[in-house]
Amino acid sequence: MTPNSAPAKAERVGIVLVHGVGEQRRFEHLDGETRSLIAALRTEAKHWNAASDTDNAQITVEIAGATDSTFLAGQDTWTRGPQATVRIIAKGFASGDDATASSEIHFHVHEVWWADVNEPYSLSKQVRFWLWGLSIWRYPGKEASSLPSADLVMPPNLPGNSWLPVWTRLRLLGLGVVFALLGFSIGTISFLLKRLFDLDPPQLLQTITNYVSGVKLYNQRRRFGLGLVPSDEEFLDTIGEPPRVSIRRRMIRAIAEVACNDYDRWYVLAHSLGSVAAFNGLMETSWAWPGYLDQPLWQKLVDHRPPMAGPPKSGWTPPTGNTVPQRPVWGGTDIAYRQRIFECFRGLLTYGCPLEKFAAIWPARVPISRTRAFGPDTVWVNVFDPVDPISGVLKQFSGQPPACCPHPQNVGYAASSVLLLSHIRYLTPKKPVPDLATSVMRWLLGGIDVPGQGTNTFGRYQFKAGDRTARLRSALAWATWIAAFLVLAGLGGFVLPLVLKAAASAGAGFRHALSNLFAAH
């Protein structure tokens, strides 16, 4: 039996996991997040069996291996697309009114991996990154697009608060200040430890550069390669186009594959910057779709019954001019049928999501589709934690009809009380349950409310935007930032005089050597 086939009774559920900024290796994100979901499912099975005094609820996990492997590989090779990488078989979990004890749900887990689009680490990347990081608060906005078919999308709306971009820029200035402090303190200490004592301290700045440069990458026009004076190094299928096109291509490819797999329902779970990639993929126009796919996958959409791609409706005039990405030569005037592609799409879960910040400064990077594609049972749940500076309450995505883009349901979640750690702890299992992973798993099992709503809340970890817990966590975040500022400034105050003194001694020695040299002649 192939991983995508199933007994007649089984309900097939697709899960698309999208990673955020970082240095993730292939399947690393899938491995981590699926591990959390499996743990939640196991806990749920225990509760289920204890409540029914049976052992009906069971789980089996399968990894779809590839038929090829790398010579002298250190790890086994997993498959990726069109079929799922991991299949989780959940048996005996009731799902909906017609469920029986022997019913099966098969979760087919796909990963959208785009970390390799990030530029290779180099000195020039460091220089560009620091220049960007220190000046990001003045980075130009991107309000609208002039590309053909741009009238089919609309930037998110400011909710009657024109101060939002200013406030967002001020916070980015704060980020620049922290970057500068990191350079003065941790950066200098790391440099000295390495140069003077030949020690190998943790590459904190390199890690930060590689992590945060993912955000920078999303606004760049070009992808640069190695070298002090780097040349353009886009992927071959994206030459002359911004690197975000490559990221979106991964997302749209995954959507096409999942749609072709004919799951009974499917979901997208997107973390951090991955939520921007996921949102872009979900909102991309029918006209631009062919530019992201290769011909065989496009043909699969065309050949699907009913077709998910084909000619536009009669009387529609295709836009003139180049799109980004360029439409393929084999595309003709064909378009994607998004209504059919998203017919079984049931939900988007974003966590640690920076979409609100993008919408404030670069709204044209996160446009909302103006054409209908989503059914009334498609939901968008956005999980945020005020301690996580990247996440936020989404307020700018609720002015459109839900058929164009479902309105986000914002749910607060205490991911962690430690700054930055909170960004990567959303799906980490917690005790007591229910935590977010449990709530998400219950939602994916079906027949229950979306995470954070009705009977599917996450108890003590849950709060609403603006309530007392949210305000307290916001205060905690600000207090931590201020403490971090003071500690880093104190470290810098300790290091700077030492560096200046060492520089003065080195300068004096150099002058002395020079004067001796000239005196000798």
Next chain:
Amino acid sequence: MMVWWNWTLLVAGMAIAIPIVIGELAVWFGLFKKDADDIPPPVARTAALRAEEFEKAGPEPDFRGPQ
């Protein structure tokens, strides 16, 4: 001889000043100008469209009918 907290104040001041100066210089030299464009925001950006105004018929045949 400056004491430690004076150095700390100096570092804190520089950390605040450096992003401001570099940010302004970046704008002055138009460093990131190519990453944006000068297209003005659509009216909807500042004045919310009603739902029925927002929706636009695309190239796609209507497979679902009215909702």
